[in-house]
Amino acid sequence: AQSVSQHNHHVILSEAASLELGCNYSYGGTVNLFWYVQYPGQHLQLLLKYFSGDPLVKGIKGFEAEFIKSKFSFNLRKPSVQWSDTAEYFCAVNAVSKLVFGAGTILRVKS
Amino acid sequence: EAQVTQNPRYLITVTGKKLTVTCSQNMNHEYMSWYRQDPGLGLRQIYYSMNVEVTDKGDVPEGYKVSRKEKRNFPLILESPSPNQTSLYFCASSLGSGGAYEQYFGPGTRLTVT
Numbered sequence: 042a043q044s045v046s047q048h049n050h051h052v053i054l055s056e057a058a059s060l061e062l063g064c065n066y067s068y069g070g071t072v073n074l075f076w077y078v079q080y081p082g083q084h085l086q087l088l089l090k091y092f093s094g095d096p097l098v099k100g101i102k103g104f105e106a107e108f109i110k111s112k113f114s115f116n117l118r119k120p121s122v123q124w125s126d127t128a129e130y131f132c133a134v135n136a137v138s139k140l141v142f143g144a145g146t147i148l149r150v151k152s
Numbered sequence: 153e154a155q156v157t158q159n160p161r162y163l164i165t166v167t168g169k170k171l172t173v174t175c176s177q178n179m180n181h182e183y184m185s186w187y188r189q190d191p192g193l194g195l196r197q198i199y200y201s202m203n204v205e206v207t208d209k210g211d212v213p214e215g216y217k218v219s220r221k222e223k224r225n226f227p228l229i230l231e232s233p234s235p236n237q238t239s240l241y242f243c244a245s246s247l248g249s250g251g252a253y254e255q256y257f258g259p260g261t262r263l264t265v266t
Binding site: 087 | 200242244
C-alpha cells in the first residue's frame with residue numbers, strides 16, 4: 042500500500058530563515074507527487090507538483106521541491122520564509138484512484 | 153469562478169441524527185472524493201466517484217454513504233453519526249481519476265458530533 046511520511050509535525054522558523062520540509066513515500070510504480078498548503082481557516086491549495094522530467098520543480102510563492110527517486114523523497118524548500126508562509130503543508134503521492142497524504146507539517150514563522 | 157462548494161461549513165449535531173453534507177463543483181469534473189482531516193493523520197479518503205453512478209470506498213468508509221446522481225454533486229451522508237466522526241471534512245474534484253490531475257478542494261465542513 043502507498044504511504045507518505047513527513048518528517049516533522051511542527052516547525053518554527055524566524056522570518057528570512059530557509060525552509061526544508063521532508064517527505065518520503067513508498068510506492069512501487071511511477072509516481073506523481075504533490076505538495077499542498079493549507080493556510081489558517083482555508084482549504085487546501087496546490088503548491089507544486091511533479092509528474093516527470095526535471096526533478097527540481099518550482100511552485101507558487103517561491104517554493105520548490107526536488108524529486109530524488111533513489112531516496113523516494115520529495116522535499117519542499119524555500120530559501121527565505123515570510124510570516125505569511127505560516128500554514129500546514131501536506132505532501133501527497135498518487136495512487137490508482139486517489140491521493141495519499143502525509144500527516145502534515147505545521148509551519149509557524151515568527152516575525 | 154471555478155470552485156467546489158460545501159454546505160454547511162459548520163455543523164454540531166447529536167449522536168444518531170442523520171445528516172448530509174453537500175458538495176458541488178462547477179468545473180464539469182468527472183472525479184470527486186471526500187476526505188476527512190484529523191490532527192496528526194493528514195487527510196484520509198472516505199469515498200470517491202469516477203463518474204455519475206460510479207462510487208467506491210476509500211480508506212475510511214465505515215459509517216458514511218455517498219451518491220452521485222449528477223456530475224456536479226457528491227453528497228456525503230452520515231446515517232447515524234457517532235462522536236468518532238467529529239472531524240474536518242473536505243470534498244475535492246478533478247478532471248480525471250488518479251494522481252495525474254490536480255484536485256480542487258472545497259472550503260471544508262467542520263462537524264462535531266456530541
